Amino acid sequence: MTDMEWIGLDWGTTNLRAYAIGAGGQVAEEASSGNGMGTLAPADFEPALLDLIEPWIAARCRDGTDAVPVFACGMVGARQGWCEVPYREVPCPPVAANEITRVPTRDKRIEMHILPGLSQRAPADVMRGEETQAAGFLLENPRYTGAICLPGTHSKWIAIDNGHISGFTTYMTGELFDVLSSHSILRHTVTSDEWDEHAFRQAVEEASAQPQRAVETLFGLRAAALVDNASPETCRSRLSGLLIGQELGLASRYWSDKPVALIGSSATVPLYAQALASRVISVETVDTRAATLAGLAVAAAKSGAASHG
Structure with missing residues (x-):
């Protein structure tokens, strides 16, 4: 070569x-x-x-x-x-x-x-x-001014001002999902790899509107499975939506009234794009x-x- x-x-x-x-x-x-x-x-x-x-x-x-x-x-x-x-x-x-x-x-x-x-x-x-x-x-x-989001185990939200990085925040969303779905009481409730689109969307709406309440809703996934026979795919999708929605709510200062560029190649990138689509000026995805x-x-x-x- x-x-x-x-x-x-x-x-x-x-x-x-x-x-x-x-x-x-x-x-x-x-x-x-x-x-x-x-x-x-x-x-x-x-x-x-x-x-x-x-x-x-x-x-x-x-x-x-x-x-x-x-x-x-x-x-x-x-x-x-x-x-x-x-x-x-x-x-x-x-x-x-x-x-x-x-x-x-x-x-x-x-x-x-x-x-x-x-x-x-x-x-x-x-x-x-x-x-x-x-x-x-x-x-x-x-000359980009807006937000860059890198979803992952530790998601990064980066504020860009005319090509410079002015600040950033890390959210342990991916790791929290892994821990809760594999090592907490919720592991018995989220055993399916299937997907419930409606449950995900609803959870994103709830958690992004009131991110401070996301933690208090988590055990409700277990309760819903026991009391209402909520399916494992519904509970897993809802868990993902609650955590991503909480992140979006807490990170709103980055994306409110601004364009967002999502950089990533994991399966979570489309979920972020979907959750952001109705909230931001524009969403662009870029391969890692x-x-x-x-x-x-x-x-x-x-x-x-x-x-x-």
Whole structure:
């Protein structure tokens, strides 16, 4: 792969995804492994990376070509990662060239760079990886003012003001659903994978209108199954709606009278889009992979390794 310009990495807690980027910013090849940050000691990161990309750099560097620039985002820059990269404090643009950390490597065929996450002092909050996805969205929407939402285990709501991140909030909605549906008394009530659209919509309406009451309605799911013979699919759909609705109600300052961009690829993204459709000016969905690659391209371009392509 002699025409490879740089390599992009999305290195999270559980997975490593690598992309060989060629001329014009096109993905020439990609590879992935289960060597996420959570499985590695600091000394293991470089070998884990080389195991994945060795064929690419062997082809690129066999004629003595300069080292390949590598740009990584995500938990690889956390305290337990390859190298702790300090957070940048908001408000700020999502990516800044002068704050990308160069990490020394034993293998001189690669030049390793890790993008910093973002922090917020009041209220305290942090992110790693989501800022790169935001940068990717803003590459195509440079003057965007509105909200970016990244649904997931820990959903992020990000306020964007003319291309800058002015603040953000994390909601543990996905994790709460997993805990409640798998480890609480409700696990006996939400055993179906089927879906009740009406129950979901109704729960979203209730919880978004009065998010402070969402917690007091949860045990009612168990009671409804016992007293009213509510089905497992109704209870599961209602649980999802209550938690997403509560999040939307609490996050209304981000989306009220503003456009919303949803970045994600999980099954929950359509649920958020559906819940937001009647509440916001517009809802746009963006694939996680596309946003991440575009954000890494921004970092590579700012560092002089590539054009935006």
